[in-house]
Amino acid sequence: MKKIKTLQCIRCGKDHKLLETKYICTACGGNLQVLYDYNLIKKRLNYDELKDNPERSIWRYLDILPVTSIKNVPPVQVGWTPLYRAEKLGDEAGINNLWIKDEGRNPSASFKDRASAVVTARALEIEERVITCASTGNAASSLACLTGSLDMKTMIFVPETAPAAKVAQLLVFGATVIMVKGTYDDAFELCLKASAEYGWYNRSTGVNPFTREGKKTCAFEICEQLDWETPDKVFVPVGDGNIISGIWKGFVEFHRLGIIERLPQLVAVQAEHSDSIKRAFESGTDVQPVSGKTVADSISVSLPRDGMAAVMAIKDSEGFAVSVTDAEILAAIPRIARGSNVFAEPAAAATYAGLLKAVKEGKVKENESVVLLVTGNGLKDIQSAMKSVGKPYLITPDLGELKKLVSENKLA
Ligand SMILES: Cc1ncc(COP(=O)(O)O)c(C=O)c1O
Ligand SMILES: [Zn+2]
Numbered sequence: 001m002k003k004i005k006t007l008q009c010i011r012c013g014k015d016h017k018l019l020e021t022k023y024i025c026t027a028c029g030g031n032l033q034v035l036y037d038y039n040l041i042k043k044r045l046n047y048d049e050l051k052d053n054p055e056r057s058i059w060r061y062l063d064i065l066p067v068t069s070i071k072n073v074p075p076v077q078v079g080w081t082p083l084y085r086a087e088k089l090g091d092e093a094g095i096n097n098l099w100i101k102d103e104g105r106n107p108s109a110s111f112k113d114r115a116s117a118v119v120t121a122r123a124l125e126i127e128e129r130v131i132t133c134a135s136t137g138n139a140a141s142s143l144a145c146l147t148g149s150l151d152m153k154t155m156i157f158v159p160e161t162a163p164a165a166k167v168a169q170l171l172v173f174g175a176t177v178i179m180v181k182g183t184y185d186d187a188f189e190l191c192l193k194a195s196a197e198y199g200w201y202n203r204s205t206g207v208n209p210f211t212r213e214g215k216k217t218c219a220f221e222i223c224e225q226l227d228w229e230t231p232d233k234v235f236v237p238v239g240d241g242n243i244i245s246g247i248w249k250g251f252v253e254f255h256r257l258g259i260i261e262r263l264p265q266l267v268a269v270q271a272e273h274s275d276s277i278k279r280a281f282e283s284g285t286d287v288q289p290v291s292g293k294t295v296a297d298s299i300s301v302s303l304p305r306d307g308m309a310a311v312m313a314i315k316d317s318e319g320f321a322v323s324v325t326d327a328e329i330l331a332a333i334p335r336i337a338r339g340s341n342v343f344a345e346p347a348a349a350a351t352y353a354g355l356l357k358a359v360k361e362g363k364v365k366e367n368e369s370v371v372l373l374v375t376g377n378g379l380k381d382i383q384s385a386m387k388s389v390g391k392p393y394l395i396t397p398d399l400g401e402l403k404k405l406v407s408e409n410k411l412a
Helices: 038-044 047-051 058-064 087-093 113-125 138-147 164-172 184-198 211-215 217-225 242-256 276-283 307-316 326-340 346-360 378-387 399-407
Strands: 004-009 032-036 083-085 097-102 130-134 153-159 176-180 233-237 265-271 320-324 369-374
Touching (some): 032 038, 058 217, 083 217, 113 138, 164 176, 265 346, 276 320, 326 346, 326 378
Parallel strands (some): 130 153, 265 320
16 A cells, blocks of 8 residues: 555664554564555545545545555544534533534444544455454444444454443344453453464454544544634543543644644543543553452453653643542533433543533643543443433323322432
8 A cells, every 4th residue: 555654663772664564563562553645645635625525524634544445444433523513511620612422322432433443444355254352342242233234244343341332233233242251451361361372353342453443533623613623621531541642643644734723732641540641641651550440341451552642742732630539530521412412322431521620620621622531431331321310200191190299309
């Protein structure tokens, strides 16, 4: 593929040709990043071409994706999700210019469809017939969704604690589901072994260099949807660190292509006990394992698989990291819903909890433009959502009973 210059190791800098390795650095085992011939790409991907491009999905950026053709990819719409101005929610947070990128509007209802679509397209091009993935739930359900109608076998490893809705998606889309008695990290290790043993193509985060490529498309969209402006800050929920490093790559590439003039600051939001990346960023040390325990299953990670790239993204963007408690995450779910009409799953709701904390600490100014990445829909985990709200009233179909509730002032 002429447009790709190298797969470069993030840790040691070693360059690889496209087919030299499928996954990680052959010298040090570090994660790879895809670097393109940006002068070549500039001729095809620029402001003039984009503003007239009618394609409303991630494939409008095909010129800067590691795929030559999308003819065999299912025609479900991945990407070009809405970016809403969230005025009421912004007022509540003390921010005049708040935006919500509603990633729950993707086909499997999470951000992860961006990565799964690109990896699936790539798998088709290199004629892989069995694809595998370890996941807290969303990466897997998106992979199952995108491969559902293809002549391809999809083998999924998830922790037994994965929310039922995500498991339902996996089964409905026809994936083979292996539930692991253990954590996401345990499922990840088993998936690695299975991929090595049976030659299955591994989409797992931090192993497959192409997931970040799908994820960067969200940054491209934000710039276009803000009328080619860069927001001041983007709040990103962080587990493995692949979304935040992908988002950063997207902004950097648009900047390098001359499409935007400046770069935003990225704010990594982690759950209190799943904050390995925040710790590494703040202490300047390597990413170390933590307990990983949190109600926000999608960011429940002990050892982040793309931690180094995530720390670099926060640093290079001159951003910062914030951690939030489970109580703060749960409380944010109805607040986002009532303030912006968007239903967020716990990990996604963490962004708003993080914003509130950052505002309180004086780290965000009221006139800055802020984007919250709401990475997954709330229907993915209704058990957690129900913890954040009261119970409904239960009565017989009788006006008298309703009147009793009214007279007791219960419906006020
Ligand atoms: C809804 C949601 N938000 C955030 C994340 C965190 O992304 P990453 O693990 O790349 O940091 C995930 C990952 O599964 C997710 O599904
Ligand atoms: Zn290396």
